[in-house]
Amino acid sequence: MVDFINLEDVPFSLEKTLECGQTFSWNKIKEEDTEKYYTVRSGGVLKVWQDGDKLFYTNQGDEVDPIDVLRLDDKLDDIYESMNKDRFIERTIAANYGLRIVRDDFFPCLISYITSSQMQIPRIKRIQKDIRINYGASLDFDREYYQFPSPESLAEVPENELRDLNAGYRAGYIKRTSEMIRDGVVDPGEIRRLNYEEAKDKLMILPGVGEKVADCVLLFSLDFLESFPIDTWIRKIVKKEYNGKYSKNYSELSENMRNYFGKYAGYAQEYLFHYGRTCMDPDSP
DNA sequence: CTCCAGGGAGCCT
DNA sequence: AGGCTCCATGGA
Numbered sequence: 205m206v207d208f209i210n211l212e213d214v215p216f217s218l219e220k221t222l223e224c225g226q227t228f229s230w231n232k233i234k235e236e237d238t239e240k241y242y243t244v245r246s247g248g249v250l251k252v253w254q255d256g257d258k259l260f261y262t263n264q265g266d267e268v269d270p271i272d273v274l275r276l277d278d279k280l281d282d283i284y285e286s287m288n289k290d291r292f293i294e295r296t297i298a299a300n301y302g303l304r305i306v307r308d309d310f311f312p313c314l315i316s317y318i319t320s321s322q323m324q325i326p327r328i329k330r331i332q333k334d335i336r337i338n339y340g341a342s343l344d345f346d347r348e349y350y351q352f353p354s355p356e357s358l359a360e361v362p363e364n365e366l367r368d369l370n371a372g373y374r375a376g377y378i379k380r381t382s383e384m385i386r387d388g389v390v391d392p393g394e395i396r397r398l399n400y401e402e403a404k405d406k407l408m409i410l411p412g413v414g415e416k417v418a419d420c421v422l423l424f425s426l427d428f429l430e431s432f433p434i435d436t437w438i439r440k441i442v443k444k445e446y447n448g449k450y451s452k453n454y455s456e457l458s459e460n461m462r463n464y465f466g467k468y469a470g471y472a473q474e475y476l477f478h479y480g481r482t483c484m485d486p487d488s489p
Numbered sequence: 490c491t492c493c494a495g496g497g498a499g500c501c502t
Numbered sequence: 503a504g505g506c507t508c509c510a511t512g513g514a
Contacts, residue, residue: 323495
């Protein structure tokens with residue numbers, strides 16, 4: 205059954221939100237000449253497509269709510285007002301109007317960002333998909349879909365099998381992190397109750413999780429909208445456009461940007477990131 | 490062929 | 503604390 209959400213007065217671009225590189229948990233398919241996206245969660249399958257101010261969706265299991273996973277209840281105009289500190293960020297807002305931060309499931313988000321180090325985005329996505337197909341439970345919806353495996357399941361996978369999925373040297377990180385999540389050493393529910401600094405320190409206990417991966421997981425799955433992840437792209441863009449606030453040191457640079465953009469710095473980060481990748485050459489002077 | 494990719498760990502000072 | 507090197511592997 206197809207339902208829809210009325211997006212009048214709700215700024216939203218499905219395409220920008222899911223194509224900007226923040227999530228590896230969504231896939232695009234074409235059905236009857238329409239570009240659609242689907243995600244498979246612990247709660248079931250959700251398929252969505254947008255036509256102007258209508259967001260159509262079908263899902264299996266009411267717990268996979270598009271309003272929740274696409275953060276449609278974020279007050280985007282208020283967020284823009286809060287983070288709109290200068291002409292450059294204003295330009296990125298104009299170029300990416302309607303882009304929202306996603307709310308992904310914690311475990312697949314964590315494993316994907318551990319995988320992401322020294323890798324290109326299409327390959328990260330491919331590895332998550334291969335993990336799902338090889339080790340995830342299947343769900344029967346309009347066809348067969350695959351959930352991301354539980355920490356319990358993934359912890360049992362031999363390291364060399366993960367290497368065979370082209371995870372490379374990250375295979376050991378994936379296995380050991382899965383074991384620690386399984387054993388409750390790090391618990392996403394507990395992390396949500398901590399403040400930003402404590403939550404980040406806790407995540408960084410996990411092997412393969414440094415500052416950048418921790419910031420991504422906090423932002424894209426644990427609702428820490430002030431988190432400002434710094435990758436090679438952001439580093440170039442900030443150095444070029446915000447030179448006075450630039451620092452080689454990750455912690456210092458990240459703190460500078462959080463102080464500057466405020467409590468929605470994570471939104472600012474994603475707008476800068478996507479603008480930098482699509483609208484400018486960060487290497488040019 | 491060489492170089493680099495949404496970094497992090499381990500070692501060094 | 504801060505700096506350096508290596509880590510697999512695909513794609514340009």
